[in-house]
Amino acid sequence: MSYLSNKLQLGFGLGLRTDHYETILNEKPSIDWFEILTENYLVSGGKPIHYLERIRELYPIVMHGVSMSIGSTDPLDWNYLKEIKALDQRIEPKWISDHLCWTGMNGKNTHDLLPLPYTEDVIQHVVNRIQQVQDFLGKRILIENVSSYVTYNQSIMSEWDFLKEISEQSDCLILLDINNIYVSSVNHEFNPLDYLDAMPADRVQQIHLAGHSDMGDYIIDTHDNKIIDQVWKLYSAALHRFGMVSTMIERDDNIPPLNELIVELNQARQIAKQILAETTV
Amino acid sequence: MNELLTIQNSFQDFLIQDDKEIYQSIVDTGKVSAETRLEIYRNAYRYRLIDALAANYPILKIYIGDDQFEDLGIAYLDKYPSNFRSIRWFGDQLVNFLNDNLPYKSFPYLSELAKLEWAMTLTFDAADSEIIDIETVKSIPPEDWAKMRLQPHPSTYLLSLSWNVVQIWQELSEDQDPHEPIQNDHPVNWLLWRKDLINQFCSLDNEEACAIEAMLKGLTFNEICEQLLQWFDPQDAAIHAASFLKGWIMSGLISGISLGTGSSLES
Numbered sequence: 233m234s235y236l237s238n239k240l241q242l243g244f245g246l247g248l249r250t251d252h253y254e255t256i257l258n259e260k261p262s263i264d265w266f267e268i269l270t271e272n273y274l275v276s277g278g279k280p281i282h283y284l285e286r287i288r289e290l291y292p293i294v295m296h297g298v299s300m301s302i303g304s305t306d307p308l309d310w311n312y313l314k315e316i317k318a319l320d321q322r323i324e325p326k327w328i329s330d331h332l333c334w335t336g337m338n339g340k341n342t343h344d345l346l347p348l349p350y351t352e353d354v355i356q357h358v359v360n361r362i363q364q365v366q367d368f369l370g371k372r373i374l375i376e377n378v379s380s381y382v383t384y385n386q387s388i389m390s391e392w393d394f395l396k397e398i399s400e401q402s403d404c405l406i407l408l409d410i411n412n413i414y415v416s417s418v419n420h421e422f423n424p425l426d427y428l429d430a431m432p433a434d435r436v437q438q439i440h441l442a443g444h445s446d447m448g449d450y451i452i453d454t455h456d457n458k459i460i461d462q463v464w465k466l467y468s469a470a471l472h473r474f475g476m477v478s479t480m481i482e483r484d485d486n487i488p489p490l491n492e493l494i495v496e497l498n499q500a501r502q503i504a505k506q507i508l509a510e511t512t513v
Numbered sequence: 514m515n516e517l518l519t520i521q522n523s524f525q526d527f528l529i530q531d532d533k534e535i536y537q538s539i540v541d542t543g544k545v546s547a548e549t550r551l552e553i554y555r556n557a558y559r560y561r562l563i564d565a566l567a568a569n570y571p572i573l574k575i576y577i578g579d580d581q582f583e584d585l586g587i588a589y590l591d592k593y594p595s596n597f598r599s600i601r602w603f604g605d606q607l608v609n610f611l612n613d614n615l616p617y618k619s620f621p622y623l624s625e626l627a628k629l630e631w632a633m634t635l636t637f638d639a640a641d642s643e644i645i646d647i648e649t650v651k652s653i654p655p656e657d658w659a660k661m662r663l664q665p666h667p668s669t670y671l672l673s674l675s676w677n678v679v680q681i682w683q684e685l686s687e688d689q690d691p692h693e694p695i696q697n698d699h700p701v702n703w704l705l706w707r708k709d710l711i712n713q714f715c716s717l718d719n720e721e722a723c724a725i726e727a728m729l730k731g732l733t734f735n736e737i738c739e740q741l742l743q744w745f746d747p748q749d750a751a752i753h754a755a756s757f758l759k760g761w762i763m764s765g766l767i768s769g770i771s772l773g774t775g776s777s778l779e780s
Contacts, residue, residue: 340529
């Protein structure tokens with residue numbers, strides 16, 4: 233495939249965090265786009281909406297949710313989806329994403345991105361629900377791979393085959409979290425390149441990068457640290473396979489000044505630039 | 514989907530009530546045990562929600578300290594697991610929890626501090642609305658004043674607090690040592706609202722609090738005046754009500770005025 237594919241290219245973005253609102257408006261930093269955590273803006277008014285409205289005038293925005301619970305056995309939450317649709321219409325994001333996981337059942341929400349068993353039945357269950365969501369929103373959504381710490385005895389396939397099947401059968405797009413692949417590859421002892429190789433390149437619309445916490449025998453996905461070298465290498469491998477993909481860095485805790493994140497974002501830019509140079513020689 | 518239902522049910526029961534049935538569904542590798550793997554989720558569940566509780570009650574956390582707040586968070590989470598899509602709403606029952614459960618109910622100022630902080634969160638992200646200026650009121654003919662219904666800004670909340678928790682909140686917010694908790698001789702009325710994106714609060718005497726409460730109930734200006742008759746004669750009641758209204762408008766508390774026939778005046 234060509235390095236510059238037909239995908240909508242937003243460039244290099246960051247998660248929009250309250251700590252940075254004023255800096256963004258005052259300094260208009262060189263960041264190509266922002267990803268919002270959808271649930272933070274499902275409020276009636278006040279500062280969150282005020283700042284979002286102002287920042288969206290300056291930068292493209294994408295919506296990233298954590299509560300769709302697309303793999304839950306509970307019915308889809310249509311009230312939540314109506315709120316998503318209303319925010320979609322209000323701020324006109326470039327796209328909407330959520331996670332390949334479940335977050336709760338019986339009306340409860342654990343607020344965690346819990347893994348699914350990788351089975352044919354679950355594929356059909358999730359595909360059906362993604363299709364309902366896409367029909368309701370009137371657009372394709374992006375589904376993100378989560379980092380995980382457990383494997384179910386009931387699973388009969390790899391995570392990458394599971395994600396690939398779901399994306400192709402539901403015709404959704406993929407938000408590929410490179411750090412999550414790395415975290416899970418350590419926790420479940422697989423080769424992360426196998427994961428990348430299996431991904432349908434034309435569906436990989438966005439990439440997430442982040443830091444994590446190394447606990448020795450396993451890794452916890454904490455989004456509170458700098459991105460490590462192994463994840464940068466995996467990112468580089470991903471761009472070799474998929475071509476240029478809109479990329480953003482997630483930092484949810486221990487949030488540094490915006491300039492520090494821009495330095496990290498520039499590292500992603502450099503990697504992409506280098507790969508572009510290599511592939512166009 | 515029976516298999517998925519069973520897995521999700523047992524996984525959630527593990528997270529919420531430490532039920533061990535999920536263990537039989539988890540692969541136990543030589544490197545990391547199933548127990549360790551599952552504990553990562555249980556710890557993440559607890560601490561994410563305790564962090565969310567702290568985000569809604571930051572001063573209560575400072576007041577009772579990190580360890581006590583963690584104990585409170587775990588106890589609250591056991592009783593009120595989240596059923597919200599957005600974690601922002603986690604903690605909506607904390608005031609009731611503090612009122613109803615030992616050891617917290619022995620320290621009634623804790624629930625009042627929580628009540629204040631929860632109201633502040635509601636004020637913070639309440640719906641936006643225009644506010645009217647004094648000219649809007651001047652444009653209403655005197656004969657229509659009696660039937661005016663005032664529309665308070667959606668961020669407006671009225672609290673009645675028996676303890677000096679506002680003082681404690683202010684001191685802790687400014688990194689000062691807090692005063693000892695003191696119970697007031699009579700409950701004090703506090704008004705919370707948002708102006709220019711910033712939360713505001715002030716204490717009110719009983720007369721003005723009564724008028725605000727009447728406004729929040731949607732009563733007409735005439736009915737607000739009637740409420741004030743317990744303190745004033747009819748003419749003074751109207752003068753006081755008009756004075757209150759002017760102050761509310763100046764403070765950015767009034768979003769509109771309707772005249773009872775479907776017509777409304779907004780800025």
